[in-house]
Amino acid sequence: MSDTPDPRGVSRTGDLLALGFDFGARRIGVAVASDATGTARPLTSIQARDGRPQWSEIDRIAAEWKPSILVVGLPYNSDGSESEMTRRARRFGNRLGHRLTLPVEFADERFSSQEAEARLRQQRQAGDRRRRVRKENVDEMAAAIILQSWMDRERKQGIDLDDRPV
Numbered sequence: 001m002s003d004t005p006d007p008r009g010v011s012r013t014g015d016l017l018a019l020g021f022d023f024g025a026r027r028i029g030v031a032v033a034s035d036a037t038g039t040a041r042p043l044t045s046i047q048a049r050d051g052r053p054q055w056s057e058i059d060r061i062a063a064e065w066k067p068s069i070l071v072v073g074l075p076y077n078s079d080g081s082e083s084e085m086t087r088r089a090r091r092f093g094n095r096l097g098h099r100l101t102l103p104v105e106f107a108d109e110r111f112s113s114q115e116a117e118a119r120l121r122q123q124r125q126a127g128d129r130r131r132r133v134r135k136e137n138v139d140e141m142a143a144a145i146i147l148q149s150w151m152d153r154e155r156k157q158g159i160d161l162d163d164r165p166v
Contacts, residue, residue: 019043019067020147021096022109022139023075023089025051029139030058031147032065038155040147042140051088055099062100070102073109073146107150109142116141 015036022029028048033040043065046057072093075085090106097104116138 016069017065017067018069018071018147018151019062019065020071020073020107020143020150021093022073022112022143022146023051023085023092024048024139025085025088027136027139028053028058028092029136029141029143030061031140031143032067033144033147033151035151038151040144040151042137042144045136045139051092053092058096059099062102067100067102070096070100070104071147071150072096072104072106073112073143074106076108076110078110105150107146107153109146112142112145112149113138115145119145 015034017035018033018040020031020033020040022031026048028046030043030046031040032043044061046053046061048054070093072089074089075083077083077086093104093106120137120141
């Protein structure tokens with residue numbers, strides 16, 4: 001892999017790289033973030049069947065991006081309590097970390113899909129997006145929102161992302 005930045009603006013080498021996941025029963029949104037840029041970007045969405053992802057696709061993405069850490073969103077209820085989807089997302093994250101032998105952080109993802117849909121619609125109305133907003137786009141953007149929120153929270157707590165144990 002070269003030291004040149006990815007076309008989406010995220011460097012693939014030289015700094016902490018994180019992959020973020022928005023777990024769902026039908027699709028799993030994936031985003032990537034670099035400590036060098038300080039921003040998360042939507043990457044892709046992976047089809048899932050009843051919450052079972054296409055592991056080969058996740059393996060391919062991890063091999064390509066070589067992340068240092070994984071961040072999985074936990075869909076808490078609006079009152080902060082856990083649901084069956086929260087438990088399923090946690091199981092997914094634990095399996096993901098074990099499979100890729102990488103540390104996994106969990107992040108509250110409440111309302112990330114609604115925020116993602118609003119951002120994408122706003123982009124379309126502003127003319128920045130030509131195609132209509134599809135569910136896959138919402139999942140990818142939600143993963144980026146989850147990952148960006150996690151990065152912002154870590155920085156706010158004074159944690160240098162480059163100094164995290166991996």
